[in-house]
Amino acid sequence: MILLVFAGRLVQIQVIDAPEYAAKAENLRLETVDIPTTRGDITDASGDPLALSVEARTVFVDPVAVRDDERERVIDELTARFDLDRAGVARKVDAEPGRYEVVAEKVAPDDWEALEELGLSGVGALDDYKRVYPDETGAADLVGFTGTDGHGLEGLEGVMDGTLAGEPGKQQVEMGAPGVQIPMAEGLAQEPVPGKDVRLTLDRDIQWHAGQALAERAEELDAAGGSAIVMRPDGEVLAMADYPTYDQSDYGDYSAEDRANGAVADAFEPGSTNKVITLAGALEDGLTTPERVYTVPYSVQIHDRRFKDDHFHETQKLTLNGILAQSSNVGTIKVGQQLGADRLHGYLREFGFGAPTGLDLPGENAGILAAPDEWWGTQLPSISFGQGLSVNAAQMASVYATVANGGVRVEPTLLAGTVGEDGGFQASEEPSRERVVSADTAAELTRMLEAVTGEHGTAESARIPNYRVAGKTGTANRVDPETGTYTDGHTAMFVGFAPADDPELVVQVVLHDPQDEYYGGEAAAPVFTDIMSFALKSEKVPPTGTEPPNIRLFGDG
CATH class of the missing domain: 3.90.1310.10 (Penicillin-binding protein 2a (Domain 2))
Structure with missing residues (x-):
């Protein structure tokens, strides 16, 4: 009887229930693991890696x-x-x-x-x-970084994660005696899908140099921060550097403020760099001409506020050319009054203020531009010369790119396209284009901006040997974002393009709260000259073959 029971049990285990027991035994040796896939590279326009x-x-x-x-x-x-905790390792070994x-x-x-x-x-x-991340690219704030799980957390790594990450595969593996995986042919549940490469419009050499030049000047002046942008007139960004920056491999050692991309995240009053928009609107509407003479006193009283030029001068006769070259606040106010609040606001919007740049970068601050019906008594004069509104550096660079592009604004772009597993390149969609001012107005503005770097302008330090340069200084009081009041600090700016007679490159430099030297022509213009000189050589732009025009700045009498 006992032998019959044992025999029956053996038949049940070895014949009837054998598949079930075999499956249980196999499952004890099996694990389902991810098959890692390659994350796409982030490269510059030439394919040089910024992240790989x-x-x-x-x-x-x-x-x-x-x-x-x-x-x-x-x-x-x-x-x-x-370099692990021994108790933690022991728990895994005994698990x-x-x-x-x-x-x-x-x-x-x-x-x-x-x-x-x-x-x-x-x-x-x-x-x-x-x-x-390759060392010293100068693009950490723009590119960002990934977390321990391989997914992007900040910067382009985060924004483009869906394109870069790909899809990991799934496979069952059997663990052999020495702990080595034995892949099972029938255990493949999902093939891994590699991520796509993201190709930017950046030039790695220009990006690096822009970062170095910016950091050197910021540290020299003990500035709180700054940014530098190099752009083509058609909106393609060749460099976007920021200060301070950080090491992507040790991102946890830096604050969120250090890691922010200040070129789009920091909003500031544009100061005198904004004057080009006021003058552009008045020229485009036929309200004035470059040769028109204005009587410009040192100061003017409007309602309860007295507006002044930066440096004292006797009442003088300035042409519109001279108002821009001398960066006269009072002269620009007179032009702004001709234009009026509605029209000035319209041109500010058309040049890209008060709206996202279209770069789709994280943390972008689109700035502040109130509707004209909200402007009070002194806002028209204030805004006409760059107070009472705020912008980011990319927005202001786009304004001067528009002038350099013959009056046509092209939405700034950073993404050239993507590269698939087969090596095929898929270009990004063409950016939007909009004519803001006529080609004639843009040409007149260019000649006027070239006078800024001339003998009687505010930025002789922005000159570059053998190249004609057009540009504008800017100096603005800094605003405390918590109280909305002005601080003792300043923002120094210079933005311009070259060659002035055939623009190829636009460079914007911003320094926040520099010490000792804070005027745009003193603090920021030398950085512009450094970056622009390098970029012109890097892009093999031939020297200017024409002489600058003779521009009349002062009226008779």
């Missing part, structure tokens, strides 16, 4: 396969080689019946090979990828 993925390893332990006589050695080696306990991620292949040579039982590795 390199091969790495994920080191794991199979507790079941760790031999008792090697337990202490396994714990010691993993703890020491990866039976688990078969797959991750010990360290993003391990360099050489480091894994050195560990593998020890032949420790139960220790294995899976292929993985690590995100790295």
Whole structure:
């Protein structure tokens, strides 16, 4: 009877229930793991990397396969080689019946090979990828970084994560005796899909130089921050540098403020760089001409406020050319009064103020531009010369790019396109284009802006040998964002383009709260000259072949 019972039980186990027991036994040895995929690179326009993925390893332990006589050695080696907490490693080594306990991620292949040579039982590795950033690109604030899971957290890494990340695969693996994975042919559940490369319009060399020049001047003047942008007249951004910046590999050591992309995140009053819009509107509407003479006193009283020019002078006769070249606040107010609040507001909007740039960068501050029916008594004169509104550096760079582009505003662009697994390039959509002022008005503004760098202008330091340069200084009081009141600090700016007779490049420089020297012509113009000189050579732009025009700045009498 007993033998019959045993025989029946054996038949049940070995024949009737055999598939079920076999499946349970197999499942004890199986794990479902992700098959890592490559994250797409971020490159400049020439394909030079600003962020890329390199091969790495994920080191794991199979507790079941760790031999008792090697337990202490396994714990010691993993703890020491990866600088881990020994108690935490011990818990993973003892985590039976688990078969797959991750010990360290993003391990360099050489480091894994050195560990593998020890032949420790139960220790294995899976292929993985690590995100790295080439040193000294000057683009950290723009590019951003990824987290430990490989997904983008900030900057373009975050914004473009859906394009860059791809899709990891899924596969069942059987853990062999030494803890090494044995892929199962029938266990592949999902093929990995590599991420696409993102190609930017940036030039890595110009980006690097812009970052270096900006940082050097900011540190020299003990500035709180700053930004520098290099752009083509058609809106393509060649460089977008920021100060202060950070090391992407150790991003946790820096504050969110240090990591912010100030070129779009910091809003400030544009000061005298805004005067070009006031004059552009008056010229376009036929209200004035470059040669028209204005009587310009040192100061003027409007309602309860007295407006002054930066430096004292006797009442003088200035042409419209001279008002811009001398950066006269009082003269610009007179032009703004001709134009009126509604028309001035309209031109500010058409030049891109009060709206996002279209760059779609995280943390962008579109600035403040109140509707004209909200302007009170002194806002028209204030806004006409750059007070009472705020912009970011990319918005202001776009204004001068519009003038350099013959009066046509092209939405700024950073993304050239994407590159798929097959190497095929897919260009981004064409940016929007809109004519803001006529080609004739743009040409008149260009001649007037060229006088700013001339003998009687405010920015002789912006001259570049053998090239004609058009541009504008700007100096503005800083506003405390919490109280809305002016502080003792200043924002120094210079923005311009070259060659003035055939514009190829636009450069915008902003320095926040520089010490000792804070006028735009003194603090920011030298940085403009440095960056523009390098960019012209880098782009192989030939020297100007024409002489600057003779522009009349002063009226008779």
